[in-house]
Amino acid sequence: MTGPDARPLLEVAGVSVRFGALVALNQVSLGICHGEILAIIGPNGAGKTTLLNAISGFYHPYEGRIVFDGKDRTHLKPPDVAALGIARTFQNVALFKGMSVLDNLMTGRLLKMKGSFLLEALYWGPARRQELEHRAFVERIIDFLEIQAIRKTAAGRLPYGLQKRVELGRALAAEPELLLLDEPMAGMNVEEKEDMCRFILDVNGEFGTTIALIEHDMGVVMDISDRVAVLDYGRKIADGAPEQVRKDPAVRDAYLGVSHD
Amino acid sequence: MIYREAGQFRTTYASDQAIFPIPQDRWFVVFAAVAAFVIPPLAANEYWLQAVLIPFLIYSLAAIGLNLLTGYAGQLSLGTGGFMAVGAYAAFKLTTALPQLNIVVVFLLSGLIAAGVGLVFGIPSLRIKGFYLAVATLAAQFFLLWLFNKVPWFVNYASSGTITAPNRSVLGVIVTGPNATASVRYVTALALVVVGALVAKNLVRGRVGRSWMAIRDRDIAAEIIGVRPLRTKLLAFGISSFYCGVAGAELVFLYFGSAETLAFDITLSFLVLFMVIIGGLGSILGSFLGAAFIVLVPIFLTNAPQAMGLSLPVALQKQFELMVFGGLIIFFLIVEPHGLARLWQITKEKLRLWPFPH
Secondary structure, eight states: OOOSSSEEEEEEEEEEEEETTEEEEEEEEEEOOOOOOEEOSSSSSSHHHHHEEEHTTOOOOOOOEEEEEEEEEETTOHHHHHHHHHEEEOOSSOOOEEEEEEEEHHTTGGGGOOOHHHHHHHHHHTTHHHHHHHHHHHHHHHHEEEEEEEGSSSSGGSHHHHHHHHHHHHHHOOOEEEEEEEETTTTTOOHHHHHHHHHHHHHHHHHEEEEEEEEEOHHHHHHHSEEEEEEETTTTEEEEEEHHHHHOHIIIIIIIHHHHH | OOOOSSSSSSSHHHHTTTTSSSSHHHHHHHHHHHHHHHHHHOOOHHIIIIIIHHHHHHHHHOOOHHHHIIIISSSSSOOHHHHHHHHHHHHHHHHHTTTTTTTHHHHHHHHHHHHHHHHHHHHGGOOOOHHHHHHHHHHHHHHHHHHHHOOOGTTTTTTOOEEEOOEEEEEEEEEESSTTOOOHHHHHHHHHHHHHHHHHHHHHHHHHHHHHHHHOOHHHHHHTTTTOHHHHHHHHHHHHHHHHHHHHHHHHIIIIIOOOOGGGSHHHHHHHHHHHHHHEEEEEOOOHHHHHHHHHHHHHHHHHOOOOOOOOOOOHHHHHHHHHHHHHHHHHHHTTTTTTHHHHHHHHHHHHHHHOOO
């Protein structure tokens, strides 16, 4: 692992998101650097998921800019954001429940595949070759996440912890530069959490993927993240190394102090 | 060689991705297809071909079409009858305007025209979902039939208002029209449905099918992966309507011989939807099973009382048929809401463990 460098891969500059009179995000500025693991924390309703939704294009900011890799992409739609190399998972698992694990991961490769409708209809030549190449890639992710035994199982029939893992796999299948994880460990037991932490660190270490994650488990956050940003009532109240944030009085007041003292 | 899955190792991704990964399955299907081409034309009588097998094949093709749209892409449609009518009327106009054009090409062109119409009526699917979309597609059903009734150009100004299949031949054999034999029409319908099913299977196991199912299962997650909802849904509407259009053209040219718009009314839309639901949403095999169920069960019920030696009054017999048919539909939906295809899958899983229950 080369460690995070200082260039921001994604820059959120003064972004506000409003729903009618409710200001969900209020002029939040945040940089995510190449190769780092950034944790976004904050009490319920702080605007963490809204921030992720704004980055992935579901909400369009009312003011401010979102710059990815030097290009302004404030007003792109979700499929275009995906095409830039941003993948994400959802807070409540959003797998394709009727499809097998393998098909879920193959769907993650969609943007890497070329469309040639007639050849696909015949399953012939380049279309067949492409299918097999992507299958081989997806199998590497299956090996990486240790889900070989369930590759033909319908995603909806899996236990929750595995569904979360498959969802991570689907995001990884897109070979993203930036991976957004919305509470990847919510509702897991300790062992599942440990596995998930290991996968997140390995993804970051082996593929160099930049990761931004929302998490409530402070132990996990302090252990795996390079940097922590804290949101409260739609504002960013702290941003820095985990130890620094832990000591920050504003954060203690808003969040840690209440739940941990 | 005993049929079982254990010990059948697949060492390449290509063999694992095959439609029928197990050799016995593959051979069985090839054998069944060959048998279907050879045996009925030689052995079956006119009644079986005309009243049972030809409608079964045509309805199967329509059911595959609707299954792609409703079962795979998750877009509920009640416009099937309308799209089939487009295919039928387009085929009639094409073949009367260009009599030398090969009738199979006419069928495919009619499918394309139906696909174009389907695309237009698929546009609301971007904004509305589920039952509301079904109601919107109902507009297609009523508008298209109204159009074909109102504009005499579509029936070549025939005073009867019907379209009739003219005699057309392929390679010197008469395929459609009053002089075509049932065997030839059967083989034509079979060839079209075999190719159609194969293409449909290839589509649903690849990139296109996965983006359809992604939209069906979780549209928000699909978007974040890069699926463009409008393009994907419209593609589903287009391809589904293509299948329905070809099936509609076949219905007139290979089965009825002549028809008016009444043949394509809302009942037909529901009939095909029942086939898809009873057979199994999201299953190509299910489309065949559903079509077989809807076509065969009424025929079976008509003949069952005599076969059992009961002689019921005709009126009572007719009522009895409808009651049992309705009852059976409900029975199968309660036993297995996912359709006959799922029932078949469960049976296979049970047989794998048999005679041990666990």
